[in-house]
Amino acid sequence: MTKEAIxxxxxxxxxxxxxxxxxxxxxxxxxxxxxxxxxxxxxxVDIVLDVEEKFGIEIDNDSMAKMxxxxxxxxVIQSKLGNNAGE
Amino acid sequence: xxxxxxxNQLPYxxxxxxxxxxxxxxxxxxxxxYTFSKDLNFYDSHFKNKPITPAVILxxxxxxxxxxxxxxxxxxxxxxxxxxxxxMTSSALDFMQPVYPGEQVWVSSEKKYFRFNKxxxxxxxxxxxxxxxxxxxxxxxxxxxxxE
Numbered sequence: 001m002t003k004e005a006i007x008x009x010x011x012x013x014x015x016x017x018x019x020x021x022x023x024x025x026x027x028x029x030x031x032x033x034x035x036x037x038x039x040x041x042x043x044x045v046d047i048v049l050d051v052e053e054k055f056g057i058e059i060d061n062d063s064m065a066k067m068x069x070x071x072x073x074x075x076v077i078q079s080k081l082g083n084n085a086g087e
Numbered sequence: 088x089x090x091x092x093x094x095n096q097l098p099y100x101x102x103x104x105x106x107x108x109x110x111x112x113x114x115x116x117x118x119x120x121y122t123f124s125k126d127l128n129f130y131d132s133h134f135k136n137k138p139i140t141p142a143v144i145l146x147x148x149x150x151x152x153x154x155x156x157x158x159x160x161x162x163x164x165x166x167x168x169x170x171x172x173x174x175m176t177s178s179a180l181d182f183m184q185p186v187y188p189g190e191q192v193w194v195s196s197e198k199k200y201f202r203f204n205k206x207x208x209x210x211x212x213x214x215x216x217x218x219x220x221x222x223x224x225x226x227x228x229x230x231x232x233x234x235e
Binding site: 040041042043045046048049061064 | 203
């Protein structure tokens with residue numbers, strides 16, 4: 001799956017959990033969930049659970065700990081899918 | 088870990104403990120009961136001359152039985168860590184019936200998920216007639232470093 005497709009899916013997933021609408025609209029690889037989107041740790045768990053469901057993958061504790069930015073999340077999703085298209 | 092051991096682990100003082108007894112607890116489910124004594128101090132003011140249990144206290148009761156007691160059971164292997172604490176992170180509850188001074192309530196809670204230190208449960212409270220007083224979802228995070 002391409003980076004662009006993953007970013008588009010992430011925008012939809014993150015929307016209910018962030019009030020930072022402008023940051024969300026311009027979501028990029030460099031966006032940080034906590035610093036830029038002001039998402040708390042409880043909602044970050046929900047985002048990770050939604051990512052699992054959307055992409056049909058299972059995320060372990062080590063991967064979860066890394067998923068603090070959009071780039072890191074794309075890396076986790078692509079590696080779990082065994083698919084590096086768009087790299 | 089049995090029911091009394093769970094209650095002994097609760098971090099509340101007696102003025103703010105809303106669990107009398109746990110009737111059932113396992114990895115997926117907990118059920119407990121509490122009776123609101125007529126002497127509880129908030130009845131003097133909520134409301135003036137018309138005491139009714141505040142919804143915020145019903146919420147706390149549902150969280151203590153449904154989330155914290157179940158969380159302690161699920162974390163039984165990590166409880167030696169003195170810095171463990173639970174923080175309620177969200178509650179979405181409907182309230183259908185009032186609870187008056189002296190009433191007993193039963194809270195049952197079903198685990199939706201426990202992942203990455205977040206526990207989310209479907210919780211309901213019933214009164215002595217078996218009517219649903221409140222139901223909804225409560226979630227909390229386990230904080231391993233005390234207060235954030």
